Amino acid sequence: MRRGTNLGRLGDFNQAVILESIRRAPEGISRVELAGSTGLSPQTISNVVRRLLDDGIVREDRTIVSGPGKPRTVLELEGNRLVSIGIHLDPSVLSFVAMNLRGEVLRERRIEVPNLEVAAETIQLMATTVKELIAEIRIPKKHIVGVGIAVPGPVNVEDGVVLNPPLLDGWADVELVNPLRKLLRLQVIIEKDTIASAVGELWQSKEEKNNDFVFIYCGHGFGAGLVLNNDVHHGASNNAGEIGHYSTGHKSFTCEECGADDCLAAGTSYEYISNQAKERGLELPTYEIVGPEQRAEGMNRLYELAHEGNQVAKELVTETMIMVAEVAGQLANSLDVREVVFGGPQWDKVRELVEDEVREATERRFALRGVHEIETRTSELRSNVGAIGGACVVMDASLSPKATALLLR
């Protein structure tokens, strides 16, 4: 169905555009500058700003003297007027943040190696922790926009269900949104962790540029978040960004899921890495079954050894990350983006060791380099990107101007 638009839609959209422009100007922005940046008439800006002032979301009480002209009175966000809660359900850590509209983290909480196997108990734990956080930040509940949860894929975003994440036992087809909404009486949204991370990276971007990037989330596995032309690409079922079954050209073992003997998931698995270590004379912890806890333990040992200067450990970390970077370069090439952003908890642990090799491998696989460069950089949200991403998902859903929101339902 092709939908039209009308005046009602138009007003909401322009309000979102103006709020977005104020949000992205941490130094403040005057009404005249707003007219320039949005293309809107002074009358429209005046109407919208009055509404935002009445709602207490922005303030206009600071005057800036710059240059010889008249001092400018600037609009700024009333940061703590709107706050969202982000949760990251990661197999080895459950993290929470309370974030305000300026993107500042007011409070965070981490529960390391939580017992997640009983989903109902985890949901209860989430609710209790969120309530505690809200109490601690002392912000009235009516100013809490909602709760965003970043979860491992695949997910069913519409129904708020975690489908069957490979590393999360006890979480097949678990309804997460509805029970939490009932316990908290707040808006609750879930999003795949890699997509939430990309939403976070985009939301927090301070530059007024056209954002196009592949976000590589380095956690227990590797996944991508795709930002195309300033929009996060969610995919037909909100599960975009899977890169685990890309061929890497490096044989490891035959993957049951894709049938290839060189896919990224197999080549970066702890089973393969610890095996390779052994072949090269390095003993890493071994386990009968490698769950998230074991992988985290084993990989942390590997990183430790690499940082201490062990050559084999360094090689293995580098080879693993080169495989990831090569896939990132291929994907960036076929999407024609300008940046690859690396982030997530594992990236922080290996960055210093592999940054140059990762850049080089990404660039090598970027065949469009004759047309434009590919830049690689590290996420500004660091290892907490999942939880911050979750908080940004809620802000984004409620406040960002989306051209599609102009269309009649």
Place this chain on the structure above:
Amino acid sequence: MRRGTNLGRLGDFNQAVILESIRRAPEGISRVELAGSTGLSPQTISNVVRRLLDDGIVREDRTIVSGPGKPRTVLELEGNRLVSIGIHLDPSVLSFVAMNLRGEVLRERRIEVPNLEVAAETIQLMATTVKELIAEIRIPKKHIVGVGIAVPGPVNVEDGVVLNPPLLDGWADVELVNPLRKLLRLQVIIEKDTIASAVGELWQSKEEKNNDFVFIYCGHGFGAGLVLNNDVHHGASNNAGEIGHYSTGHKSFTCEECGADDCLAAGTSYEYISNQAKERGLELPTYEIVGPEQRAEGMNRLYELAHEGNQVAKELVTETMIMVAEVAGQLANSLDVREVVFGGPQWDKVRELVEDEVREATERRFALRGVHEIETRTSELRSNVGAIGGACVVMDASLSPKATALLLR
């Protein structure tokens, strides 16, 4: 820059939405049905329809009796009121179509194995041929929307320049749009061939569904066109869809461009295929240098043998297309689309031989299959998809409703 919108933008957009709805209803659509499908008020529809009738783009003179109710008077396109010209600059064939707003090809022209090496002469040939086509279809020039040219990538769409296509000698940094515009005094647009094909496939789609697909263009090489959420993804430099340097896991030879020894471009090159044939006891034509003409000749011989039942030829064709399908499956998986569409001149030649294997390989690499299925199908535009795609690019640029067009410039 975040831009707002206003009433002027709104009117143009709604007109485009209504025209699009009429276009996608080949059986005709009544004003009441239009209100339902677009969500617009009867008053808005009445104003826009009057304008379209005055411009002669639609007609409203046919009455349909269906069921017991009052007969419906339906709106339909006045097909030949708007016509666009599409050109496909392919290394081995230069093709032209004249297409009307209903998507019907009024006339076509093919120049096989053209001498393209002197770009200026080719541009002259294009201009002459377009003029002849326009004369033959007997449609006044004022009803010609423009000329869309599908060219091998990489391209600079904004400046109308062909950058440096690997298989097109003499076409490094060739200005194509400006000279042709001067010769024809018509709007001229270029687009990468794989993207133009995807635009064509989307424009011609008669179904009112949310289109999400990876279009695999099978020509001299293999490239993709990406349709995400009903929009063609162009990429930061309008060069999205490169898949030539994906790792396939099948070693061939080291590619100079990406450094891998298993990339798709190398594994599907005629150099590698003819070499493999020889190793398996099948003699294919060999050449000192393999240009587009030689590749076409050699591959045609291979297809011929495969169709005649030669086992080695069949194997080689199948192995080649499985590699392409596996890459398509990986890309479709990471974009979370619902369809992979195969098309282009080479697909028509191999389809019967490999359809099942291609479907199977695509599905195997689609790891999201637990969430939803991936459908593989053949393009409806067949081997002429490039030229038709070019014609659709012009129609699309001029007429399709785009939410982003609502924003103030």
